[in-house]
Amino acid sequence: MIIAVQDVPGDALDRLTRPRADVAGLAMDRPHIMGILNATPDSFSDGGVHNSVSAAQSAAEQMVSQDATILDIGGESTRPGATFVPEDEEIARTRPLIEAIKSRTDVLISIDTRKFAVAKAAWEAGAGLINDVTGFTFDPQLAPFCAKVGAPVCVMHMQGDPGTMQDNPTYEDVLLDVYDFLDGQLDRLENLGLDRDQIIIDPGIGFGKTEAHNLALLQGISLFHGLGCPILLGVSRKGMIGQIGKEPRKDARAPGSIAVGLAGLSQGVQILRVHDVAETAQALRLWAAVR
Incomplete structure (x- = not known):
């Protein structure tokens, strides 16, 4: 239902219009680049590239020099069809890397995990943001832990799990269904004590979406400002970029990824999660200049 601005309830209007607070020390009044750093052998685009701490640390330092303000460290692939990684293995992949990066730079590190034990180890190693692709639905201990330590978090929507999410994703209305899920999880996290x-x-x-679902979300992503939180957009090198952009090579999808990212920024998205940091930063500087 579409209503006039004067008929929008006061609390909803406040969430839409109030300035976003700093998150984990980052001001949300300008766009940010989150660099992807996967310490995995099987991630869809960069699996095996950062298979040693030294290689990953070098990549991290390069991303920071290219203007990434957040690094998202992952130890379990969430590509379609990915298999479960035991907690101890995921910790062994991520904790040494976080410690190494924090010894050389104060960049904000996000731990990309759905597991309490992994998030706890990463937080103790110096991570400053917990990024759960399941929206805090997988591990019942994770959200209470984040509330206890006051960890900033990212809540993502995923239908199903990585092993099955692309089998037959269906929605009544993908934009509203995803909105309602995120709204419910925000209420739950607030009730636990998260700010x-x-x-x-x-x-x-x-994540559990067809190409049509993805396009509907991208076309209407400004709707999510109604939740009163910064929005993160992760489209880098994904299948839809290859399909629509006619580029089968995953590492050659920077132009398409950037095009979609800039379209998101034009709707007020605050954070772009990307593989190609330097190229995205250059595009963002020009985008900002012409605005």
């Missing part, structure tokens, strides 16, 4: 001002939301492009 809404320290929560980022992510509609989960490509």
Whole structure:
């Protein structure tokens, strides 16, 4: 239902219009680049590239020099069809890397995990943001832990799990269904004691969605500002970029990824999660200049 601005309830209008608070020390009044750093052998685009701490640390330092303000460290692939990684293995992949990066730079590190034990180890190693692709639905201990330590979080929407999410994703209305899920999880996290001002939301492009679902979310992503949180957009090198852009090579999808990212920024998205940091930063500087 579409209503006039004067008929929007006061609390909803406040969430839409109030300035976003700083999250984990980052001002949300300008766009940010989150560099992807996967310490995995099987991630869809960069699996095996950062298979040693030294290689990953070098990549991290390069991303920071290219203007990434957040690094998202992952130890379990969430590509379609990915298999479960035991907690101890995921910790062994991520904790040494976080410690190494924090010894050389104060960049904000996000741990990309759905597991309490992994998040706890990463937090103790110096991570400053917990990014759960399941939107805090997988591990019942994770959200209470984040509330206890006051960790900023990112809540993503995913239908199903990585092993099954692309089998036959269906929605009544993908934009409203994802909105309602995120709204419900925000209420749950607030009830646990998390501050809404320290929560980022992510509609989960490509996670249990068809190409049509992804396009509908991208076309209407500004709707999510109604939740009162910064929005993260992760489309980098994903299947829809290759399909629509006619580029089968995953590492050659920077132009398409950037095009979609800039379209998101034009709707007020605050954070772009990307593989190609330098190229995205250059595009963002020009985008800002012409605005």
